[in-house]
Amino acid sequence: MKHLLQIYVKPYLLRMAVGLVIKFTGTIMDLFLPWILAYMIDRVIPEKNTSQLLYWGLVMLVCSFLALAGNVIANRMAAKVAGEIVEWLRHDLFEKVMYLPSAGVDGWTKPALISRLTSDSYNVHNMLSRIQRLGVRAPILLLGGIIMTLNLDLALASVLLCLMPVLGLIMWQVTARSVPMYTRTQEAVDGFVRLVREDIAGIRVIKALSKTEYEKERFDVWNRQVVERERRAGMTTAILNPSMNLILNLGLVLVILVGAYRVQAGTSQVGTILAFLTYFTIILNAMLSISKMFTILSKGQASADRISQVLESEDERQLELQILDRIQEREGGCTILARQRLWEPEMPERKAKDLQAGEEEKEAPFVAFRDVSFSYHSGKLVLQHISFSLKQGETLGIIGETGSGKTTIAALLTGLYQADSGQILVGGKDIRKQKFGELREQIGIVFQNDTLFEDTIYENVRLGRELEEAQVMKAIRAAQADEFVRKKSGQSQEQLNIRGANLSGGQKQRILIARALAGEPRVLILDDSSSALDYRTDMELRKAIRQEYSSVTGILIAQRISSIRHADHILVLEDGRMLGYGTHEELMETCRSYQELYRMQTGEGRMP
Numbered sequence: 001m002k003h004l005l006q007i008y009v010k011p012y013l014l015r016m017a018v019g020l021v022i023k024f025t026g027t028i029m030d031l032f033l034p035w036i037l038a039y040m041i042d043r044v045i046p047e048k049n050t051s052q053l054l055y056w057g058l059v060m061l062v063c064s065f066l067a068l069a070g071n072v073i074a075n076r077m078a079a080k081v082a083g084e085i086v087e088w089l090r091h092d093l094f095e096k097v098m099y100l101p102s103a104g105v106d107g108w109t110k111p112a113l114i115s116r117l118t119s120d121s122y123n124v125h126n127m128l129s130r131i132q133r134l135g136v137r138a139p140i141l142l143l144g145g146i147i148m149t150l151n152l153d154l155a156l157a158s159v160l161l162c163l164m165p166v167l168g169l170i171m172w173q174v175t176a177r178s179v180p181m182y183t184r185t186q187e188a189v190d191g192f193v194r195l196v197r198e199d200i201a202g203i204r205v206i207k208a209l210s211k212t213e214y215e216k217e218r219f220d221v222w223n224r225q226v227v228e229r230e231r232r233a234g235m236t237t238a239i240l241n242p243s244m245n246l247i248l249n250l251g252l253v254l255v256i257l258v259g260a261y262r263v264q265a266g267t268s269q270v271g272t273i274l275a276f277l278t279y280f281t282i283i284l285n286a287m288l289s290i291s292k293m294f295t296i297l298s299k300g301q302a303s304a305d306r307i308s309q310v311l312e313s314e315d316e317r318q319l320e321l322q323i324l325d326r327i328q329e330r331e332g333g334c335t336i337l338a339r340q341r342l343w344e345p346e347m348p349e350r351k352a353k354d355l356q357a358g359e360e361e362k363e364a365p366f367v368a369f370r371d372v373s374f375s376y377h378s379g380k381l382v383l384q385h386i387s388f389s390l391k392q393g394e395t396l397g398i399i400g401e402t403g404s405g406k407t408t409i410a411a412l413l414t415g416l417y418q419a420d421s422g423q424i425l426v427g428g429k430d431i432r433k434q435k436f437g438e439l440r441e442q443i444g445i446v447f448q449n450d451t452l453f454e455d456t457i458y459e460n461v462r463l464g465r466e467l468e469e470a471q472v473m474k475a476i477r478a479a480q481a482d483e484f485v486r487k488k489s490g491q492s493q494e495q496l497n498i499r500g501a502n503l504s505g506g507q508k509q510r511i512l513i514a515r516a517l518a519g520e521p522r523v524l525i526l527d528d529s530s531s532a533l534d535y536r537t538d539m540e541l542r543k544a545i546r547q548e549y550s551s552v553t554g555i556l557i558a559q560r561i562s563s564i565r566h567a568d569h570i571l572v573l574e575d576g577r578m579l580g581y582g583t584h585e586e587l588m589e590t591c592r593s594y595q596e597l598y599r600m601q602t603g604e605g606r607m608p
């Protein structure tokens with residue numbers, strides 16, 4: 001919360017202050033109106049002085065106009081300021097989420113991040129706009145109202161002052177009980193949103209496995225919980241308004257009784273009583289507004305804290321700097337120089353040197369794992385002492401059972417997670433010495449079940465990158481996607497919208513592969529992404545990649561040996577460990593698991 005106020009509210013303080021001064025002026029005008037009315041009734045009307053009557057009528061008109069204008073202008077300014085602050089906050093939060101390391105996203109969980117970007121930022125918006133609108137108005141109306149009543153009639157004001165502690169107590173009790181109830185309701189809403197999100201995303205599998213009834217029951221449980229918690233919080237706050245109204249009415253009756261007695265006795269006047277009744281209502285409404293403000297403030301504060309936690313968490317930009325500092329410590333050199341190497345474009349002389357070394361580089365490891373071990377948060381090692389080495393243009397096939405760590409290798413190569421130990425090279429360089437952006441620009445990757453966006457196929461392949469049309473079309477052709485796109489739409493790829501296309505699993509995979517190829521990456525990683533292709537298309541695809549993107553270094557993760565048997569190196573994984581590493585022929589000689597797998601998949605015995 002402190003973090004948010006310091007960073008996001010500070011630049012708007014001047015504008016907020018101007019708004020508050022305007023609001024202050026409007027509110028003071030509001031406060032004067034009953035007083036002027038009382039003056040007119042008690043003094044001006046009995047004197048029957050028309051010009052005085054007109055004069056005070058005009059003053060009332062001007063005050064009403066100033067009150068209206070002041071409030072409207074200040075409210076608009078408040079809405080604008082709150083909107084701008086939250087737009088900026090959401091922008092930063094979204095950026096933060098985009099830069100969060102995968103381990104961070106796992107830790108927060110996706111639904112929690114979504115609710116911070118949606119309902120939490122809405123609550124902060126509500127808090128900022130309400131504080132500006134009521135933060136000045138309500139206390140001034142309360143205090144000003146009390147001062148005015150004290151000035152008008154001390155005896156009547158004491159009636160009001162006696163009632164105030166009762167009102168305060170009711171408000172305090174209701175607020176203290178309802179705020180934690182709303183916090184619990186918000187937690188239930190989080191769970192509810194998570195379930196809805198999972199169920200809608202997985203609607204096909206739910207139907208296919210006839211889990212509809214089961215999911216409906218789960219949904220009903222959460223739905224009931226949200227409704228129940230909201231009902232309880234609502235029941236508690238529902239006491240507030242009627243009981244305040246009751247006390248207001250009781251107070252009014254008392255004021256009228258005491259007032260009537262005082263008018264009769266000649267110690268007070270009708271206008272004063274009328275004004276007093278208006279102030280009484282103003283004071284009560286101000287108290288109600290303040291209690292509402294507390295609810296909104298505590299809701300907003302809880303949300304601001306949740307947003308702050310994400311904003312203050314470490315993202316990939318800070319990770320890069322930390323890694324740099326560690327390298328720096330080890331090399332004992334100058335930090336500034338090392339940072340320049342990462343954050344600034346490469347020096348021309350470095351480039352020239354790199355060109356000279358180009359030939360040698362072809363022989364040097366281009367993509368490599370050197371004794372890499374890794375665990376997710378649980379601490380259990382998911383990869384243990386993994387090593388492989390590819391020269392530029394070579395291909396590695398990775399094969400192994402589900403859960404053996406194949407996808408984790410792809411995630412480490414793209415820097416989504418950091419290895420616990422060992423070294424990873426991409427483009428011939430240690431990935432810890434590369435910016436995340438620089439690293440990922442070299443890589444084209446397709447994960448399992450990657451996302452297609454609701455856009456045309458062409459845009460899905462281009463994905464906002466500055467690519468020539470020829471590059472996109474070449475990738476679509478190489479991924480064997482052009483044929484079905486044409487068949488399906490009878491028109492060009494550019495216009496076929498994903499939403500209406502109703503694509504099969506294999507067709508989706510081909511578009512995703514085209515997306516990875518379109519950027520002409522130096523390293524291509526396909527994680528089980530041709531599993532839905534028939535053998536012929538799979539073969540055509542591999543042939544096209546070899547021909548059209550001959551210099552690409554490939555990593556193919558597959559379940560079928562046929563998809564990887566022609567790879568230059570094959571890595572056999574089991575439970576995060578290397579069971580075998582070599583060419584297909586070598587593994588058929590040396591690796592028992594590989595032989596078994598081959599036999600199972602082909603029904604053959606040993607390879608000839």
Ligand code: ADP
Binds near residue numbers: 376400409
């Ligand atoms: P594969 O691709 O071979 O099926 P993965 O690399 O996806 O295997 O998973 C290897 C192991 O790591 C599995 O035991 C899996 O449960 C675990 N794992 C994968 N992703 C995560 C994650 N984000 N957090 C924690 N554990 C994970």
